[in-house]
Amino acid sequence: MQSLYIAITNHGFGHATRAASVAGMVKKLNPDILLILVTTAPRWLLESYIEGDFIHRPRALDVGVIQSDSLTMDKQETLAKLAEIRTAQYRIIAGEVNFIQTNRISLILGDIPPLAAPIAKTAGIPCWMMSNFGWDFIYRDWGEDFAEIAAWIGDCFSQCDRLFRLPLHESMSAFPHISDVGLTGGTPRFSEEEIRTTFNLIQPRERTILLTFGGLGLQQIPYHKVEEFPDRQFITFDRHAPDFSNLIKIRDRQYRPVDFMPFCDRVVSKPGFSTFSEALRLNIPLVSLSREGFAEASLLELGLKNYGHHQIISPDAFFQGNWEFLLRSPNPPQQTSTLATDGTETIAREIVQYFENMATSKATKLAQSSRP
Known part of the structure; x- marks a missing residue:
């Protein structure tokens, strides 16, 4: 069984829905891939985007922003929670690495908890990420109090093997390998x-x-x-x-x-x-x-x-x-060009291709070892 560990940032529903849309497409392209979604988002939300079975592992690998609603932020509480996670990072990493190795997981997709990359590196497997921004970008804008945390997060992101950078993005310069893709999201299912x-x-x-x-x-x-x-x-x-x-x-x-x-x-x-x-x-x-x-x-x-x-x-x-x-009528777009809309499909195909290449490589090595 091939297993994909999907780590989703602990912030609202947006990251969960776009990651789940990719997970759902992976399942459609290859139903044999086991999806393990690591997130505090509710299972019903994930199920609304994923048809078929998956494992829901409720874990908070990051903070995002502590908010009372979609507009009201608590920066000091956010900073305190970030400090707690940074202090506990080695315990968190050890626990997830043990889970990954026990379940023979071979790839992590993150959207976009910083610890996903160190977890993958410690486990000895690749970490791919998807996002239009990194949390270091958000926190750095909040001033000197967040500078140390932002630098730590940037160091985590630098250990990522591949970033699928979504449109409407910042530079995301902490990531060493960037692939630009189109917009992600769900497709309407009802007439x-x-x-x-x-x-x-x-x-x-x-x-x-x-x-x-x-x-x-x-x-x-x-x-x-x-x-x-x-x-x-x-x-x-x-x-x-x-x-x-x-x-x-x-x-x-x-x-x-x-x-x-x-x-x-x-x-x-x-x-x-x-x-x-x-x-x-x-x-x-x-x-x-x-x-x-x-x-x-x-x-x-x-x-x-x-x-x-x-x-x-x-x-x-x-x-x-x-x-x-x-x-009033909405304003028209200021650009005549359009954005690519195939991000969900592109990322899912790359993931499926990765697992297919792994299976082919494994079969080739097995065949070579069995030759007299």
Whole structure:
């Protein structure tokens, strides 16, 4: 049995969904590869992207950013948790190496916990990673207090054997070997008729709005604004949203935001690679809240302006404003060129090819050793 260890950063749902989309494609291309997903993300989220069996190993290999919701960050608590992981790194590495060797794992794919690379190096197997940014990039922007941690993370990343660099990226210069790939994400699995019938979507696409703010959500979403647009239909995955006649709450966890995107006029979100990527892959307009203090956000906003139909609004316009942005048409892309959209498939094919090459090499050596 060939086994792939997929280490996913402990931060929201975005990293989990894009890594799971690759894992799901690996499973489709070669069902015999055993997937082991190492993440604190809930199993139901992974199952919504992966058809077939996999092992879920709940482990936190990094911190990401400690947040109370998708926009509110606690930098000091983040720094404290990072210090704890750095202090415990050798214990964490030893435990994962033991697991890897016991289960005869031969490749790690990381998105993008820094310790994945030292774990692979200690275990004597390759580590590949995928991302549009490294955590050293995020923390370095936060000033001198994070400089030492950022340098440590950069050293971890320098031990990575191959990086699949996604679009809307920073330079990621700590990585010695970089392969640029296209956008990643899930593919809608349901027809328009199925979606409209199941959820009683009565408005046409031009008057249907998807509200999605990732796994952490937002505190105090001003849902009362929804009632001010009775001629529009809104879709949310927030189970705690109020009951309004024009607000559809998606509770069934087999459905994902990407399954609804093709039937919406636009998606309202916060800056997040996975939501941006899935919308850009489908050419769906995006309304994004601006975000201060998180270095990736400026990369995402620039990429959205360049390649997608877009509106960038301030948090104040969303929380206290009258949502007049819904009455305006999104701005067209500023670039005439387009982004490649085959990142999920490209990364998955490379992984499957790696295992096929291993199997061929093993068979060749076995044949050579059996010759008289």
